[in-house]
Amino acid sequence: MSVRVRFAPSPTGYLHIGGVRTALFNYLFARHNKGKFILRIEDTDRSRSTEESITAIIEGMKWLGLDWDEGPFRQTDRLNIYKEYAKKLLSEEKAYYCYCTPEELEQRRKEALAKGAVPKYDGRCRNLKEPIADRKPAIRFKTPKEGQIIVYDLIKDRVVFDNIQLDDLIIMRSDGIPTYNFTVVVDDAEMKITHVIRGDDHLNNTPRQINIYNALGYPIPKFGHLPMILGSDKTRLSKRHGATSVMAYKEMGYLPEAMINYLVRLGWSYKDEEVFSLEGLIEKFSLESVGKAAAVFNPEKLLWLNSHYINVGDPNRLAKLLMPFLINEGIVKSEADVDIAYLAKAVTSLKERNRTLVELANSARYFLTDVIKWDEKAVAKFLIPENKLILKELIERLKKVEPFNHTEIEKSFNELKDEKGLKLGQIAQPVRVAITGSTVSPGIFEVIEIIGKERIIKRVEKATEIIK
DSSP: OOOEEEEOOOOSSSOBHHHHHHHHHHHHHHHHTTOEEEEEEOOOOTTTOOHHHHHHHHHHHHHHTOOOSEEEEEGGGOHHHHHHHHHHHHHTTSEEEEOOOHHHHHHHHHHHHHTTOOOOOOOTTTTOOSOOTTOOOEEEEOOOSSSEEEEEETTTEEEEEEGGGOOOOEEEOTTSOBOHHHHHHHHHHHTTOOEEEEEGGGGGGHHHHHHHHHHHTOOOOEEEEEOOEEOTTSSBOOGGGSOOBHHHHHHTTOOHHHHHHHHHTTTBOOTTOOOOOHHHHHHHOOGGGBOSSOEEOOHHHHHHHHHHHHHHSOHHHHHHHHHHHHHHTTSOSSGGGOOHHHHHHHHHHHGGGOSSHHHHHHHTHHHHOSOOOOOHHHHHHHSSHHHHHHHHHHHHHHHTOSSOSHHHHHHHHHHHHHHHTOOHHHHHHHHHHHHHSSSOOSOHHHHHHHHOHHHHHHHHHHHHHHOO
16 A cells, blocks of 8 residues: 655634644655655635635745645635535435524524533434525534444554534534545545544544544545644643744744754654654654654754754855845845855854854844944953054964965964964954954964954054054
8 A cells, every 4th residue: 555645724813833733744754654745725715714724834845845746635626625525415314404593503502511511412414304495504414323443553552533523513614615534534535545644633533534524435634643842841832832833933043954854853763862853753753753742842942953053064154144144134135245165164163052043144243244243242352452452463464474364364473472472362362352342252373364364464454543
């Protein structure tokens, strides 16, 4: 049997962290088993579905590198298919027209709650012989009233549902729009989905869907329901816990590989390993290693992973990824203003100290602009009269340094240090403040070499001018 799985988000908002994890687990399961990964957009909720959300979902999937084999399919393009299946169920007396109005249903729901009963449809239209005039009916599925649905869940093991607890769900609204539990079965059946891997908030839908599979005569896929993701307070992850949109993390300067690595560890484990490449995940992934307990989202752990991937990342790739952040932070105006090879050298020196692309962009500021943002405390401590002559002396020495590389630059510092009877820090710190505006930077000789002789001399000269 060839594995076929799907990710089927509703485009009613951004691509949520929980949704991304579901997509990721489906993707890894498909790739590990050399199967197919299908993207389907469940957009039949016309009041809430938007084109912006569809675009955001697709952009998020592409950013993460979760490429799909088929789709994206849109349910609104398949409405005629659902209508034909509804007709089939009607003709076989496995569904029926329901003329109850929303007001009547709401009243009965309230009455059931008042009696302490579980509110569900009472089936009064189930055996109706004649239509009710001047009412446009919905179509309900005729749920079996006897027996059980046993779900052999790939994650939760054996789960049993009594049919008597299930009501006759609406499969087609009175306006002709199909409902979720109906469309998902039709789509999964027609697309030959073999495994349905989704959040455990859908577990209660599973017996309803299995009954529809049986009524339509289609084979039932295997189900696996993933435990939910919780916030730090052990409640369901939401905006109050911080960003929950995957694209928000892109905007905050996170790398897709860090997000992938972190999300897969929310509920899945492999020995004691923490860091995985996508290729490694594909090789090792299995549903047997998915835990049954809810996972807690830890922003600090995600940040640690992002820092790791920046630290080991290719400088040229990081330099290219930095461009929109440099523009957004106002450091450069356009990509044309930046030499990528030069920026890559700067990134090489900076990446170990930065956790996000936003941090890295701001750290790269003094490499890209000669307009220095001076730290007032640093200026007050190091750009002082007694250091003015030292800086001027260093300028003259730097002018003569050839070739202008790390080794020769360090040599000129040491010669000045020895002649003046100073410690290296007594020269290096004033220079660091002069050329970066701060007391913190990568190795000073490395920074000087990257920025270049002409620009460094101008910056040190400017620093001497502000010393009173």
